[in-house]
Amino acid sequence: MKILVTVSESVDVDDDFEVSEMAIDERYLTYDLNEWDDYAIEEAVQIGEEIDDVEVVTVTIGPERTEEVIRQALAKGADRAVRVWDDALEEASVLDPATKARLVAAVAREEEPDLVLTGVQSGDYSFGATGVALAAEMDYEWAAVVNNLDLDAEAGVASVHRELEGGVEELSDVELPAVLTIQTGINDPRYASLRGIRQAQSKPLDVKTLGDVGVDADDLRLSLSLSSLYEPETEGEATLLEGGPDETAGELAELLRERGVDA
Numbered sequence: 063m064k065i066l067v068t069v070s071e072s073v074d075v076d077d078d079f080e081v082s083e084m085a086i087d088e089r090y091l092t093y094d095l096n097e098w099d100d101y102a103i104e105e106a107v108q109i110g111e112e113i114d115d116v117e118v119v120t121v122t123i124g125p126e127r128t129e130e131v132i133r134q135a136l137a138k139g140a141d142r143a144v145r146v147w148d149d150a151l152e153e154a155s156v157l158d159p160a161t162k163a164r165l166v167a168a169v170a171r172e173e174e175p176d177l178v179l180t181g182v183q184s185g186d187y188s189f190g191a192t193g194v195a196l197a198a199e200m201d202y203e204w205a206a207v208v209n210n211l212d213l214d215a216e217a218g219v220a221s222v223h224r225e226l227e228g229g230v231e232e233l234s235d236v237e238l239p240a241v242l243t244i245q246t247g248i249n250d251p252r253y254a255s256l257r258g259i260r261q262a263q264s265k266p267l268d269v270k271t272l273g274d275v276g277v278d279a280d281d282l283r284l285s286l287s288l289s290s291l292y293e294p295e296t297e298g299e300a301t302l303l304e305g306g307p308d309e310t311a312g313e314l315a316e317l318l319r320e321r322g323v324d325a
Contacts, residue, residue, distance in 0.1 A: 098181025
């Protein structure tokens with residue numbers, strides 16, 4: 063059995079940062095493994111621990127910088143990784159979910175996985191659409207926002223709990239091959255052990271261009287672009303009352319009366 067897991071990096075911005083034209087300077091950015099993908103990795107690795115002869119392969123769309131988070135996934139138990147990048151993608155200010163899905167699908171057609179796991183969303187853009195777009199691209203069955211998974215590999219069926227609006231949960235059976243988008247809380251992602259970190263350095267990480275996966279750069283339709291970037295204005299303000307309780311009680315009472323909070 064083969065499980066393909068999408069792995070992406072998520073970008074965190076420091077509390078204090080500066081915007082220069084259409085970008086935030088690298089010194090204000092921190093890159094890390096996307097939280098939702100971490101749960102997807104753990105779910106795949108746990109399946110591999112419960113079922114014999116399971117290969118866990120990760121796929122990432124990103125530049126060389128992303129190999130750091132890819133190695134994190136390998137250190138947590140994935141067997142090998144594929145990274146897709148090309149000069150044609152460097153020009154994109156934002157990679158839309160449909161483009162990501164098309165590129166992941168190109169890798170998936172080569173790998174022919176029985177199951178594809180993705181995070182529900184990424185922590186930065188939060189589109190939440192790549193997984194279901196991938197299922198449509200592959201013509202696979204799918205289930206989104208999965209917070210419990212019971213896999214019957216012999217029958218080729220995944221019984222999943224889906225988290226819906228209003229606290230409602232749906233129980234569904236999905237026939238393999240399928241794409242499942244994994245919600246946080248489905249498991250407890252493990253920390254990479256020192257042994258796992260050492261082993262990750264020698265695990266295969268294949269780097270492929272668009273041509274390698276059979277995608278023509280001229281055919282890519284990047285539907286999103288970054289048109290503006292700015293630091294949002296602070297809408298609220300705080301009033302700081304300095305001193306002890308006896309000193310500030312009257313000031314607080316007066317302030318509340320001014321704001322219409324009067325007993």
